[in-house]
Amino acid sequence: MSADPTEQRAPRTASVVGALLRAQLRLELRTFESVPAMWLFSVTAFVLFHFGLNVTQLSANLASGVLWVTLLLAAMLVINRLYLADAEQGGFDGFLLSPADRGALLLAKVLTLLCYLAAVELVAVPAFALLLLQPPLGQTLPALLGVLALGDLGIAVIGALVGALAIRTQARDLLGPMLSLPLLVPVMLCVAGATAPLFDPLRAGAIPLRLLVALALYDAVFGLIAFALFDFLLED
Amino acid sequence: MYGKGLRSLSLITAAAVALTLAAVFFWAPNDAYLGFLQKIFYVHVPLAIVTLCGFVAAGLMAIAYLRTRDERWDMRSYVAIHLSLIFGVGVLITGSIWARGAWGHWWVWNEPTLVSFLLIMLLYATYQPLRFAIEDPERQARYAAVFAITAGAFVPINFAIVRLAPAYVHPRTLSNISGNLPGRMQVVFYLAMVSMTLLWITLWKFEMTAKHVAAQLRQLRRLLREDDDDAPARRSAAPSLTQVGRAS
Numbered sequence: 090m091s092a093d094p095t096e097q098r099a100p101r102t103a104s105v106v107g108a109l110l111r112a113q114l115r116l117e118l119r120t121f122e123s124v125p126a127m128w129l130f131s132v133t134a135f136v137l138f139h140f141g142l143n144v145t146q147l148s149a150n151l152a153s154g155v156l157w158v159t160l161l162l163a164a165m166l167v168i169n170r171l172y173l174a175d176a177e178q179g180g181f182d183g184f185l186l187s188p189a190d191r192g193a194l195l196l197a198k199v200l201t202l203l204c205y206l207a208a209v210e211l212v213a214v215p216a217f218a219l220l221l222l223q224p225p226l227g228q229t230l231p232a233l234l235g236v237l238a239l240g241d242l243g244i245a246v247i248g249a250l251v252g253a254l255a256i257r258t259q260a261r262d263l264l265g266p267m268l269s270l271p272l273l274v275p276v277m278l279c280v281a282g283a284t285a286p287l288f289d290p291l292r293a294g295a296i297p298l299r300l301l302v303a304l305a306l307y308d309a310v311f312g313l314i315a316f317a318l319f320d321f322l323l324e325d
Numbered sequence: 326m327y328g329k330g331l332r333s334l335s336l337i338t339a340a341a342v343a344l345t346l347a348a349v350f351f352w353a354p355n356d357a358y359l360g361f362l363q364k365i366f367y368v369h370v371p372l373a374i375v376t377l378c379g380f381v382a383a384g385l386m387a388i389a390y391l392r393t394r395d396e397r398w399d400m401r402s403y404v405a406i407h408l409s410l411i412f413g414v415g416v417l418i419t420g421s422i423w424a425r426g427a428w429g430h431w432w433v434w435n436e437p438t439l440v441s442f443l444l445i446m447l448l449y450a451t452y453q454p455l456r457f458a459i460e461d462p463e464r465q466a467r468y469a470a471v472f473a474i475t476a477g478a479f480v481p482i483n484f485a486i487v488r489l490a491p492a493y494v495h496p497r498t499l500s501n502i503s504g505n506l507p508g509r510m511q512v513v514f515y516l517a518m519v520s521m522t523l524l525w526i527t528l529w530k531f532e533m534t535a536k537h538v539a540a541q542l543r544q545l546r547r548l549l550r551e552d553d554d555d556a557p558a559r560r561s562a563a564p565s566l567t568q569v570g571r572a573s
Contacts, residue, residue, distance in 0.1 A: 254468055254471060255455075258455065259458045259459070260454065263454070264451065264458060267451045268448075268451050268472070271444055271448035271451075272448065272475070272479060274483075275444075275487065279489075300489060303486050303489050307482065310478070310482060314475055314478055315475075321467055321470070322471060324467065325461075
């Protein structure tokens with residue numbers, strides 16, 4: 090709140106981000122469009138992998154790959170829909186009419202994706218451990234959570250940028266995954282490499298820290314790029 | 326005049342390419358291990374470096390577009406990516422031939438340079454579909470610029486990250502390429518580098534001239550018919566210049 094009520098001031102970015110995030114999550118809670126679909130998709134994907142690979146339990150490398158490919162493809166489902174309401178029901182117009190900083194919308198979308206991904210992993214990771222994983226997760230869970238957080242951040246940053254790039258094109262359902270998957274390959278490479286030792290029943294290898302550092306840097310760099318370029322996607 | 330200096334540039338490029346080819350085939354020594362096959366290196370490596378530099382240059386041109394909103398920068402960026410994509414296909418093909426000859430496989434996953442290059446090609450392959458999917462020319466240019474900058478930044482970062490991956494900590498098979506080439510090979514390599522860069526620039530300039538002439542022709546036809554229909558004829562992934570006549 091401004092001290093002088095007559096003074097017109099742009100709202101603080103943090104409060105704008107909070108408002109946008111609340112709106113987005115409320116929308117999700119009322120419609121249940123995205124997260125349940127991702128739950129179902131990931132569990133179905135695990136079943137598909139079971140039959141496709143014809144194994145009951147996966148070795149460490151394979152397990153980490155299966156988990157991350159599933160999460161990545163599940164994320165594709167929401168990246169395409171992330172800006173749907175804004176584009177079709179006037180959300181962009183309303184936001185552009187407000188004095189808020191445009192970066193706030195990007196930040197809110199990144200946080201929304203992070204929330205969605207966390208919600209999905211809450212179901213998908215236990216389901217994965219139950220269905221396909223040999224050793225119990227137990228001890229490695231904290232490390233796994235760390236890797237998941239870094240990987241989710243990468244997916245969220247690139248998803249929020251690419252979603253905005255693809256939403257107002259004529260082939261958005263195709264362009265979203267086509268644009269974001271190559272950009273996410275380095276993320277995939279780092280998280281899959283970092284997760285594999287966690288799924289090793291012998292707990293032989295340590296997590297390659299340099300992969301996590303590289304991933305964090307990748308997240309940061311693309312976060313900055315997305316923040317710098319997002320304004321140009323919202324001009325009309 | 327748009328095509329100014331194009332003729333002399335073309336002649337220089339043709340001479341440089343001819344000289345390089347002559348040097349590659351008649352002057353450079355045969356590799357002791359790979360023999361004649363190693364000569365593909367003088368095409369493949371410069372082609373790859375020029376392609377990647379072209380992608381990064383397109384990103385810089387896109388920055389210039391977003392700063393100036395001059396549609397000619399969009400055109401330059403578009404032509405640069407288009408040309409680099411074509412060069413990139415050449416890189417993948419020559420790389421495959423080389424891999425087959427040197428390692429016995431058409432594709433080698435544990436060679437990070439090869440894998441990074443494939444990723445970059447996969448990303449840039451979506452550039453034209455993205456443009457084609459946006460009808461409004463101004464928005465098309467703006468979104469394409471955002472893509473070109475993001476992808477241009479992705480090029481070096483991707484190379485760094487793929488090299489970190491655990492599967493790739495093999496001894497670098499190609500590590501002696503840039504470092505310690507014997508004298509004559511090094512001279513020929515730099516010669517090939519120069520002529521490949523010239524070739525890229527010449528083709529880029531040719532394409533820019535062609536686009537410019539096409540736009541001028543369209544404008545003249547419109548003047549002849551005396552209608553003010555300014556709309557482009559059909560939807561296209563390529564940008565079209567609307568303000569013709571200014572020197573570039």
